[in-house]
Amino acid sequence: MSVPRYWREEKPRYRLMGEECVKCGAKYYPRTPICSCGGAEFKPYKLAETGKVKSWTVIRNAPIGYERFTPYIVALIELDDGVQILSQVVDVEPEAVKSGMRVEFTFRKVTEDGQAGLIQYGYKFRPMVE
């Protein structure tokens, strides 16, 4: 992972910062160069930090860099503002995940580039305590 490539995604990944189209109000995560309405002017938009699990899987054969986390859960989450996001869900056993389960944003380590490389952080989600 190159440092600039990591650095330029810090705000979206650390703080769930997306963008909102100034013209039609559509919300984007991640940011997009152009809105489906044709608008190209955007303002920063902070995503809802809570939502519910729409569907999920358990990764048992992981890509390189993620092997030590297996088995881990990756879910399609619908945030409370309607934006969909793909994220790992942590602090829960795979068997305990349910459709519609309430989850919240949490800041976690994602992967690392070997012993001397960059340690990558970002968003994951975890069950809400209600």
Added chain:
Amino acid sequence: MRKVAIAGIGFTKIGEPWERNIKELFAEAALNAMKDSTCNEIDQLYVANMMGAHLQGQIGMGAMMAEAIGRPGIPAVRIEAGQASGGVAFNEGVKAVASGFSDWVLVGGVEKMSDLLPEAVTTALTYAEDQEYTAYTGVTKIGLSAILHRLYSHEYGVTPDEIGWFAVRSHDNAVGVSHAQYPFKLSIERVMTSPMEADPIRMMECAAVADGAAAVILGPADSVANGIEVAASSVATDHLSLASRKHPLTLEAVKKAAAKAYEIAKVNPKDIDVLEVNDDTTIDGVLSLEDLGFAEKGKGAKFVTQGYTTRTGEIPTNNFGGLKARGNPIGATGLYQIAETVIQLRGKAGANQVPNAKIGMAQSMAGVGSTCSVAILRRV
């Protein structure tokens, strides 16, 4: 625009031939296709390949393969569209001939996946997804299909074994197929007791690592004797990321590419006699059947379970084993599908022949539907 016909086809047996390199595989398929046709000239070469840059560290495959087939000097370029590379390269070849820009075009696809260990192949397969917000989560291609699988079961009240039947049907058709990777039957019990790959998808619902190459020769229909006409060829795309799709269970790229192809060929799903669809995992096959217009939304799995896709069913599908059993050497897969459709339309499929097949369709797909190609072929 000119009518385009398929003048020749060729392919290798799919497997893990460790002693052979990517050039040798490509050349075997391409030279077989040239032998199968009557043309000696090749004006243009398209090489379909997805992962050579990562698995072999090789790009520049246009020049490499032009030389490998004994035609150094011809215009040649590699086409990459993720797992749909083969189908998209075919579409480029059709455009080249139809427009009159080229007369004789060789479209070949190749992938050699057995050069690296499984985790490296898994990683390379996720290169077709958005690296910053999809691959970043640690999800795999199969994991994305699994998310759709669970959503589908939940939405339509379908059981996992009903979806698992897709793999059983594909394997039934691979029996006795000499180029197939896994030419044997697979029971639903074996499918449903195989280890979880990405819950709820099991290992025996997924296409495996495979090496192979396939090629077709395209030319102007009026210069090809006994050719199979390309009645339509189309490509469409969808949001790259699953999370950006409002209705993830509808593969918009498949719907769009199919609608365009039906329109160009002036046919509808009822006219199709033989079908090849993407069953990289079982749910990919089910959703493809629905969005191509063969089964109603939510009914695709039952359609397969009840036998509508068998050789004697309503729409004989994946007639040589599909991605699951014939094999899925990614860049070549779309061209295996085309070549197999040609064999059916020529009436040369032996025990696998669908009686009197006149119109065939082949669909290839990248990821969980980010790019889709659809071709309709016709015996004239």
